[in-house]
Each structure stands twice: as structure tokens, then as C-alpha cells.
Amino acid sequence: MKWLYRLYQLAVSPVLLVLTVLTALAVTIGCTLFNAAWWSYYPGKLWSRAFVRLLLLPVKVEGREHMVADQSYVIVPNHQGAFDIFLVYGFLNRHFKWMMKSELRSMPLVGKACESADFIFVDQKGGPKAMQATHDHARNVLREGVSLVVFPEGARTWDGGMRPFKRGAFQLADELQLPLLPVTINGSFDVLPRWRGFNFVDWHPLRLTIHAPIEPSAQGADAERAAMREAFDVVHSALEEKYKSKKGIKGNKND
Numbered sequence: 001m002k003w004l005y006r007l008y009q010l011a012v013s014p015v016l017l018v019l020t021v022l023t024a025l026a027v028t029i030g031c032t033l034f035n036a037a038w039w040s041y042y043p044g045k046l047w048s049r050a051f052v053r054l055l056l057l058p059v060k061v062e063g064r065e066h067m068v069a070d071q072s073y074v075i076v077p078n079h080q081g082a083f084d085i086f087l088v089y090g091f092l093n094r095h096f097k098w099m100m101k102s103e104l105r106s107m108p109l110v111g112k113a114c115e116s117a118d119f120i121f122v123d124q125k126g127g128p129k130a131m132q133a134t135h136d137h138a139r140n141v142l143r144e145g146v147s148l149v150v151f152p153e154g155a156r157t158w159d160g161g162m163r164p165f166k167r168g169a170f171q172l173a174d175e176l177q178l179p180l181l182p183v184t185i186n187g188s189f190d191v192l193p194r195w196r197g198f199n200f201v202d203w204h205p206l207r208l209t210i211h212a213p214i215e216p217s218a219q220g221a222d223a224e225r226a227a228m229r230e231a232f233d234v235v236h237s238a239l240e241e242k243y244k245s246k247k248g249i250k251g252n253k254n255d
Contacts, residue, residue, distance in 0.1 A: 005056075006200050012054050023047035024109035031116040037146075040117035041095050048090030052083075055201060057191065061091050063210030067181065070145035073213060074173040077183035078162050078235050079151040080243070082198065083191045087206050088149060088183070096147040099138065099169070120148070122168070131168075138172055147181070148172070152231070160189040160243045165232050167224070174224040179213035182231045184238035209238045 023043050030039025052059060067073070075096060077088060098114070102121040105111040115121075120137050123130040142148055150169035157163055173180050190204035211234050214227055236244065 002202075005203055009055065009200055016051060016054060019047055019050055021109060024113040027113040028109075028116045031118075036116075036118065037095075040097070040119075044089050044117070046090075048086040051086050052090055052206070056203065057083075057201075058205045059087065059091055060205065060207045061093075061210070062208070063212075064093060066210050066212045067094060068213075071147075072142045072145055072178055073147040073181040074142075074169050074176075074178050075147055075149045075181045075183055076152045076165075076169050076231050076235070077149070077185050078239070079153045079156050080160060080185050080188035081156055081192050081194060083188040083201070083206065084151070084156075084185050087185060087188060087208050091208055092149075092183070092210070094147055095145065096149050097141045099134075099148055099150040134168075135172055135175065139176060142176060142178060152228075156194040157189065158194055160193070161245050162232070162236055162239070162243070165228050167228065170224045170228040170231070173227065174216065174219055177216045177219060179215045180227055180231050181213050182211040182234040184209040184211070184235045186238075186240050186243065189243065211235070211238070 023046075026043045027039055030036075030043065073094075073096075075088075075092075075094070077084065097117070097119050099120045099122060100114065102123045105115060105121050107114075118141065120134060120141065122134050138148055148169075150172075152165040152169045153163040154166045155163070170180070172178075185206075185208060187204050187206040190202060191206065192199070192201045214230055214234070216227070217223065
């Protein structure tokens with residue numbers, strides 16, 4: 001069955017490639033010439049759904065009722081693998097912008113599309129001035145109900161378990177006094193783990209769990225750290241048992 005599924009992937013891979021190119025072009029041209037708010041989100045959403053459906057991956061989404069219309073959130077999912085992108089983009093059903101590594105700007109076509117869509121690139125080597133510019137950009141994006149998705153682990157896991165969260169998303173939520181929206185991803189690691197690179201995928205169900213928002217109750221470093229620990233615990237709580245940390249929960253990279 002595994003080899004039959006791989007033969008099927010070979011058959012549909014040209015379609016997936018064409019869809020990716022067309023989506024990148026549509027976003028770049030649409031955001032430049034037409035309604036940038038629409039073109040920055042919906043082509044990517046449709047592309048992500050098509051990608052998952054063409055690969056015959058079942059998806060289950062829980063907790064959409066926790067999201068309030070026209071509320072901006074800082075959305076913080078765990079990062080199991082490359083298919084997290086398709087799962088969040090295609091099935092969250094929330095207008096948002098991505099916060100991503102600046103290196104992704106150099107990807108052919110896709111990097112230009114992300115730039116045109118006004119996604120936020122993080123220069124991790126640029127120091128405090130670059131981080132301030134990132135926060136200024138994010139502050140302008142988080143309005144009129146538009147949310148921001150940040151993977152607070154900073155990179156995909158190597159083993160399926162959660163890595164400690166980094167502070168950036170929580171600093172931003174604290175500064176702007178916005179609710180955090182914890183999201184748990186299950187199954188992406190089994191579809192395409194980081195150590196395999198971009199290769200054949202394995203068939204495995206995907207599940208997206210949207211938790212109740214964590215509302216700001218105070219402001220400052222202590223409140224930020226508390227929110228980060230709470231977000232980590234909430235995301236971790238909905239992981240399948242095989243993904244849960246065997247070394248205990250560590251919600252703060254600096255604790």
C-alpha cells in the first residue's frame with residue numbers, strides 16, 4: 001500500500017507543482033493590482049486545501065467556536081512538520097498573516113508572493129533594531145480582525161515532541177494587549193518529518209485543535225512569561241501521547 005501511495009504521489013506531483021506556481025503568481029499579481037487583503041489570503045487557503053486533498057490526507061478540525069469574528073489574535077501553534085503550513089493556512093478559516101524567517105524571502109516565486117502578501121519576515125541576525133522593525137510591521141498588520149500566526153518554537157521539531165517556546169510572539173501579544181490563540185497540531189510529523197527533507201509523504205490523519213484564547217490580564221515581563229507558560233501547557237495538553245514530552249513541560253526558553 002505504501003508503494004502504491006508513492007506511485008500516486010508521482011502522478012499528482014506535476015499538478016501540485018503547477019498549483020504552487022499559479023498560486024504564487026496569483027498572490028503576487030493580485031496583491032499588486034487588486035484587493036491585497038483578499039489576494040493575500042484566499043489563494044493560499046485554496047492552494048493549501050487542494051494540496052492536502054490531492055494527497056488524500058484526512059483532516060479533522062476542533063474548536064473553531066473559540067474564535068470571535070473581527071478579533072485579532074496572535075496565533076501560536078506547535079510546529080511538527082512542513083504540512084503545518086497547509087493545515088493552518090487551509091483549515092483554520094481565519095484571515096491572518098504569517099510571521100516567517102527572512103531566509104524564506106529568497107525562495108523562487110514563493111518568497112515574492114509572501115512579500116507581496118505583506119507577510120512578516122523576521123531577521124534573527126539583525127539585532128534589536130531589526131526586531132523593532134518586525135514589531136512595527138506586525139503592529140500595522142494586526143488590525144481590522146486580521147491575526148498573526150507565529151510558530152513559537154522557531155523551527156520544526158526533529159522528533160515530534162515540542163521544543164521550548166521563544167519569546168517573540170508573547171512579547172508582541174503583551175505589547176499590543178492582544179489575546180493569544182493556542183493551536184495544537186497532530187499528525188504532521190508522521191506525514192513528513194523534518195529529518196526526511198522534502199521527499200515522499202506518508203499517509204496519516206491530520207488534526208487541528210483550536211483552544212480557548214488566553215486573554216491579557218496584565219502587562220509586563222511577568223505577564224508575558226506567564227502567558228507563554230500557559231500557552232505551552234495548553235498546546236502540549238492536546239498532543240497525542242506519542243508526541244508528549246517525556247522530560248516534563250518547559251514553557252519558557254529562558255526559565
